[in-house]
Amino acid sequence: MTFEEILEKPPYSLCKEEKEKLLTSRLTELTKLHREKCPEYRRILDAIGFDATDVRTYTQLPFLPVSMFKEHDLRSVPKEEVVKTMTSSGTTGQAVSKIYLDKATSTNQQKAMVKIVSEFTGSGRMPMIVIDCPGVIKNRAMFSARGAGILGFSIFGAKKIYALNDEMQLDVEALKEFLEKYKGQRILLFGFTFMIWQHFYKELLRLREDGIRFDLSNGILIHGGGWKKLTSEAVGRDEFHKRLEDVCGLKQIHDYYGMVEQTGCIYMECECGHLHASVFSDVIIRRGLDFSVAGIGETGIVQVVSTIPESYPGHSLLTEDEGVILGEDDCPCGRKGKYFKINGRLKNAEIRGCSDTYASKF
């Protein structure tokens, strides 16, 4: 099964049985492809004695720990075909992952992401406010996770501004002018959770005391990157939503979960506050004790699978996050597939996440 065939399916349209069949077929093929094309991956599979003929369902396929991409250069295409190298957001002193993309994988990431996000925003493009500084995408040879997130979402922006300058200060005048110009239109806002809180929300709060108020009631905010720092300030999801609505009227807010190792396959938060897996990828929760598959409602380690990666063997990865499946095919929002919650990083794991690595400086 090619990725193009999967891409034709609406992102939240398949029930458990249909999705399992699709994932098992595509992920078995990807495992075979990478075993042929990536010598390091082949050695790992040989070492664990993996035999593809025993596989009945995709949860039986092997998974690599994400840390593998820090310690090794894993590629399934010749170096000359790599058009983009993505790096994870490790804090200073931490090793970073390197993810090698060729033309096809890079394009498919963007296509999948457009399909997923359009289910929440509609397919039209909107004026867009990036709540970050323009400096983030300056180094074009090496994309940080933060840059990749901004760039990936930029396709939805018809006209775009960065709300912060390179000193991470809110550009009040530019924001005022932009909102005046696109008054009455729907506006897309994108940024990382902690930066939104620290440099946008807190600044809007301060400005309100000076009598300056922005109206973003027409806005839709998409944010990601982790909650760690906000949790330590005792700000949870509900509080985050309430305070943003108070300060600027913003009502439509969606968190997302995703990682640079599987760019494109993001997990968007629905109107009910649940993260959803699309047909392009899935989440499996594993028990820490023996790595067996945990049931619904049972907390464990998050494994992610993606149908996209052809240029690097990252289609099945064990993350360093802890999470829990809340249900499958029966979310009140109507979307099919698993829906889940991320509790945060496993204990003793490195700090990651665009928002969290930035926040560790505060």
Next chain:
Amino acid sequence: MTNLEKYNNAFIETFEIKEDMLPDLKYQDIDAWDSVGHMGLIAALEDAFDIMMDTDDIIDFSSYQKGKEILAKDDYGVEF
């Protein structure tokens, strides 16, 4: 300025390249036309022709020639 001149200028100014490179130019052929440059090119074209492109067309815009086909569609109606 003719539509072709406007189209060419968007490439020349965004990527800082010479006109003679255009006919065979494809996405990712030169450093400047990477994914960041791509969004810059799209913005330049949208300004030049006062249009808003669909996300699918932005992704399919894989070469100088392909871009002409896309802009010539009824959705945008740019005649070359």
